Amino acid sequence: MKFKVMGLLLLLIGPSASQAQKAGKLHLTKEFVNTNLHDAVGQMKYLASQTDADKMPRSFEKGKLSTSNTAWWTSGFFPGSLLYLYEATGDKELLSLAKERLRILEKEKFNKGTHDLGFMLFCSFGNALRLTGDSTAYKEILATGAESLSSRYSPVTKTILSWDHTSWQYPVIIDNMMNLEFLTQLTKITGNKKYWDIAKNHANTTIANHFRKDYSSYHVVDYDKTTGKAIGHYTAQGAFDESAWARGQAWGLYGYVMMYRETKDKTYLEQARKIAKFYLNHPKLPADLIPYWDFDKDDLKPDNKYYKNKDLRDVSTASIVASALLELSLYTKGKEGEGYLRKAEKMLESLASPAYKATQGELDGFILKHSVGSIPHGTEIDVPLTYADYYYIEALIRYQRMLAGEQVIKQ
């Protein structure tokens, strides 16, 4: 109960953009945002028409749409994108397209084999709960899902286990920071403090073990499951163990901005600011602010099997970072806050430019080109990705709310 009241208070005093707007600090126009949201609606409707009813769109590779079943980690992003666009436009067709996909996704509430239930269930059913009156059904789905996710938590390592069946003992990846919002929100929704404690413990353990001195992060930390000690630092999707895999930096940044919003614990804000500093000041960040897939890709030697792809950009990282920086700008003052806003604006301008944005009807309806799934696994290389589109739409909507002087983060 206490947490429900706290949730309501946070909602009422939640961050608003009115100050930034009053000060005339927003450089992108309403037309820019509306045009890009309009184009996104066209593409997402087309994508819905191209995707089999029992599948979720994943990417577009070798001239063909690729889809996934609902157990794949990206299955929540398409319904989430449709719901965001329904929110932005009021177009009911988008809501009904989203509901069709939610129906096939619901069964994942019982999935205890993945740490990605936040992506899968909160980006989808979390938005559905927020935007519709169907609260009893959606709350039950989310509550069951939060139990499934919590089943992967160890009080010894004080983290949620990322992957089963690897050669590691107890691997935790930086990506998992993104699944914590599901847990903090479910405490607010259900009143069960267990989820909140798991989220905080995971975030604190990750600060202790996942970051280097320069605040770049490792992708994978392996823990001894009997002592809880970190016993190894690795990568699975980056260029090499000591490299800064771009999307990992994005997940960490977004994750700590979000954890600050959820808890108001300043440690998380400080962590987010340090990650942003590493990322934004990195000499290898290109002028258009769309990063290479790995900040250390130039250390790869010509005989390395990733070398031929080393100069690829990762648009998904830019989408995630743009959305995170818009939120970080709300929690930071003066030049610093304005700096985050300027960078997010530049990222959105780049993403919406012909270099990265597909034309209407292109790519079966995906919005953004040139993302990288995993170069080490040889999968989804230089393609559109459903999560690149989701966070791009989220960033546009956050900016739309800023322009309107509305509360930017709605829960």
Ligand code: GLY
């Ligand atoms: N969570 C997987 C990825 O970022 O590719």
